[in-house]
Amino acid sequence: MKQKFYDTALKQETAVLVGIITPGQTDEQTKEYLEELEFLVETAGGKTVKSFTQRMQRPERATFVGTGKLEEIQAYVKAEEIDMVVFDDELSPSQLRNIEAELGVKILDRSNLILDIFAGRAQTAQAKTQVELAQLQYLLPRLTRLWTHLERQKGGIGMRGPGESQIETDRRLILNKISLLKERLKEIDKQNETQRKNRHQLIRVALVGYTNVGKSTIMNMISKSEVFAENKLFATLDTTVRKVVIENLPFLLSDTVGFIRKLPHHLVECFKSTLDEVREADVLVHVVDVSHPHFEDQINTVNETLKDIGAIDKPVITVFNKMDAYQPTQINPDEPEQMLTLEEFKHTWMAANNSPAIFISALKKENVDEFRKLLYDKVVALHTVRYPYDHLLY
Numbered sequence: 001m002k003q004k005f006y007d008t009a010l011k012q013e014t015a016v017l018v019g020i021i022t023p024g025q026t027d028e029q030t031k032e033y034l035e036e037l038e039f040l041v042e043t044a045g046g047k048t049v050k051s052f053t054q055r056m057q058r059p060e061r062a063t064f065v066g067t068g069k070l071e072e073i074q075a076y077v078k079a080e081e082i083d084m085v086v087f088d089d090e091l092s093p094s095q096l097r098n099i100e101a102e103l104g105v106k107i108l109d110r111s112n113l114i115l116d117i118f119a120g121r122a123q124t125a126q127a128k129t130q131v132e133l134a135q136l137q138y139l140l141p142r143l144t145r146l147w148t149h150l151e152r153q154k155g156g157i158g159m160r161g162p163g164e165s166q167i168e169t170d171r172r173l174i175l176n177k178i179s180l181l182k183e184r185l186k187e188i189d190k191q192n193e194t195q196r197k198n199r200h201q202l203i204r205v206a207l208v209g210y211t212n213v214g215k216s217t218i219m220n221m222i223s224k225s226e227v228f229a230e231n232k233l234f235a236t237l238d239t240t241v242r243k244v245v246i247e248n249l250p251f252l253l254s255d256t257v258g259f260i261r262k263l264p265h266h267l268v269e270c271f272k273s274t275l276d277e278v279r280e281a282d283v284l285v286h287v288v289d290v291s292h293p294h295f296e297d298q299i300n301t302v303n304e305t306l307k308d309i310g311a312i313d314k315p316v317i318t319v320f321n322k323m324d325a326y327q328p329t330q331i332n333p334d335e336p337e338q339m340l341t342l343e344e345f346k347h348t349w350m351a352a353n354n355s356p357a358i359f360i361s362a363l364k365k366e367n368v369d370e371f372r373k374l375l376y377d378k379v380v381a382l383h384t385v386r387y388p389y390d391h392l393l394y
């Protein structure tokens, strides 16, 4: 009996990944997208066994990939007894339904997977409420579509089957729960706002960046706090704020949820209040994992998300972290500029960008004092502008 329990606890769900290759998308990008999806599956506790891709202009309206590809996936899933199939984009409610009917196993899309990871990681009441709200909002249209679809098929008075009224009931329950959660979030927001107001006008610095770049490691290093950091996606879901003092100058440093490509829209919406700290910050420290082969794409994703939440116009310090692990990679032999050494990259970046940047290793504690100095100078500058008569203090 005990042995059996042990076995089930150990069994990892197996997954097959599906992505489409749109025109203009390079093989390298496709590989990178699927690797990231695999990392997400791993973070959620699953094991990726195989990936399927298909070149197409745009996803099929009914089944996302073509029917031939779907048959190929079905044969594999059946033969290998795969537990779930994960799509790299958000599926429409009808795509989800059609694919589920065809494959007969659990279907997840990227949004659903991210929501699942968030749900497993949420710690505070605020994060839990935000994730639940996003999950219900994701679910709602998937019920509604099913409902209208049934209604159209049946029609006529007295034709309402029990299944249909059940969906209607579910829908009403979900809508009630959504408004309840929104109310709860409003209350939490109010409390947080009061807390933030009590923080005596200190300069606020926010760490932002793609997920897993080392934000929490930097937070811990600079503020000597202990924020949970690990090599998984979305280790941090809440915002932590710490008072930091560098050479007698106090300021606030915050660490928050990391961004990712194709972050589900509902989730960004629901996490807006967690990101208040970013929106209200005086300066952003944009942390980049310079050892990641596609860190420049990640920078763009972060900037897009900052635009989304209305925080793009702030002063930024760019921190290229993980310089210990940087490797000049030869992605394409015809494009030698992609083989830059760290030194060359530094020069190119500095030449093209006005905002200050620094290269560090939070893990190996390299260049940390220079980073502290940069941070200090920026905070002093902002402080002097805000409190012109106060500067004698520092």
Ligand SMILES: Nc1nc2c(ncn2[C@@H]2O[C@H](COP(=O)(O)OP(=O)(O)OP(=O)(O)O)[C@@H](O)[C@H]2O)c(=O)[nH]1
Residues within 6 Å of the ligand: 209, 210, 211, 212, 213, 214, 215, 216, 217, 218, 228, 229, 230, 231, 232, 233, 234, 235, 236, 237, 256, 257, 258, 259, 321, 322, 323, 324, 325, 360, 361, 362, 363, 364
């Ligand atoms: N090689 C190397 N690894 C690092 C460095 N800094 C952080 N890491 C590792 O990168 C992983 C992610 O670090 P975190 O600090 O959790 O990253 P994060 O940006 O807070 O991630 P999320 O909260 O998940 O968005 C951990 O395994 C760290 O040990 C560094 O300078 N070099």
Ligand SMILES: [Mg+2]
Residues within 6 Å of the ligand: 215, 216, 217, 228, 229, 235, 236, 256
């Ligand atoms: Mg973190």
